[in-house]
Amino acid sequence: MRAKKSSDLISPTGLIKLMTHALMGAALGLVFGLALILSNPAVANLLxxxxxxxxxxxxxTLVTTFAIGATLTGAVFILVENKQS
Structure with a gap:
């Protein structure tokens, strides 16, 4: 019987990985917002x-939405990676 291994999400490296995913999502949200403003004059006019x-x-709104989505996706990736190894 195998010993139960703790999840990598709770370890310091897991938290750093999740923070990295959150920061990537925030950056993507900013880039998406800039692209939306540049491509749609109605949005620029409203702003x-x-x-x-x-x-x-x-x-x-964009930064938070993208950061939460990227963090949840990163958590799934970390958990799947743990199951494979």
């Missing part, structure tokens, strides 16, 4: 008339 708060809400 310019909305003021600073509209820009902050727009950026934070």
């Amino acid at each position: 310019s008339h909305g003021g600073t708060q509209a820009v902050v809400v727009f950026a934070l």
Whole structure:
């Protein structure tokens, strides 16, 4: 019988991997937001008339959404990697 191995998500290296995935997601969210503003003049017009708060809400929504998605995907990748080894 095999000894039960603890999950790599709880270890310091697992947390660093998850933080890396979250940061990659945040960067992707910013890039997507910039691409959306540059490719769609209606979005740029709404942001310019909305003021600073509209820009902050727009950026934070995209960054948070992409960061959460990338973190969850990274957790799945780490767990699948553990099962294979």
